[in-house]
Amino acid sequence: MSLLQQADLVSVPPSRQAIRQRVRQLRQQLTASEQSQAASQLAEQVLNQAAVIAKQHVAVYLANDAELATGPLIQALWQAGKNVYLPVLHPFCPGYLLFIHYQNHTELKPNRFGIPEPRLNCANLMPVAGLDIIFTPLVAFDAKGNRLGMGGGFYDRTLSQLPANSPCQVIGLAHNCQQVDQIPTESWDVPLQQLITPAKYFDFRNL
Template sequence: MDKRVALRQSIRAKRQQLSRTEQINASNLLTQRLVSHNKIHSATKIALYLANDGELELMLFIKWCWQQGKQVYLPVLHPFCSGHLLFLLFEENSTMIDNHYGISEPKLDVSKVCPLKQLDIIFTPLVAFDSTGARLGMGGGFYDRTLANWQAQHNLYPIGLAHDCQQVKKIPNQSWDIPLPEIITPNQRIICN
């Protein structure tokens, strides 16, 4: 467990130290990759996240999705099912609030919730990853719970997003960690397994 704690600290520090210019370049490169990706082209409902803690910024990609008429969803902490996420429609005029972790999320409105099985793509944030698709998150287990059994959800396809500097040789993974089938960085597309 200590290994995971230490890895989280060191990789989070790395991405937090990226300069504004490095972040903008990374976001531009990533967006170019995403908009020419077959699965993303054909997707209509895409879950993603708003960057926090030095994560890859997705606003440029989100704007492209809106222009293409795709529906974009953001994770929202479940109001009573602790440790679980809901995915809410995110539009230009969505009312946003800061959640318990200080992360901006759409204000809860049940009419805007999308069941997991209706999503086409779920872009998954992560702290560190390896070439097998193993991921280490921020430590809440939120995405492990969300992605448990993702293959059984109709069309759902998870894709991890990260800066290249977040790649490590081997993630010390645990039994509950859900590996990703694909990870995209500004400079690589990794198809896992």
């Protein structure tokens, strides 16, 4: 059975670091074919959500460390006439992200983690509060919408800038195999409102 076909929740030890290690191993074991299939299915899942189609300013990410690839999704968003934005490391506020308008001709350069990002240009900057949707990467998630990232806290800090009544939708993207039984939470964690895998849409807002 391939990892994409696994239906059961991943059984892992309870510590956050143990979860990171185990789930990263699982997604790194996905074959190139499985990754490609998952990326195509994700784009289809996202574009099937009416709430996404109704929005205009959408932040996405470029995959790293076997994260669910977003290339087909970005292409689909462009074709649907959406404005797409990519995160860049904030040059003056360590630990925070900025979002830059991304087009098919946008020049990319690797940041200090080796992840491609647009060159910082204030003319192309979109404030976090101006985004309609922020698609976030993650290492693992649970049925309550708790999100476990790589440990740097970049998205948690950045998303904390959103006002409580912000209409911006924060939506996690993950492989099916990244769901776990339970994630131990910390006070700074920002839970997900929604999450999309290649096989399913999760809505955590009414839990």
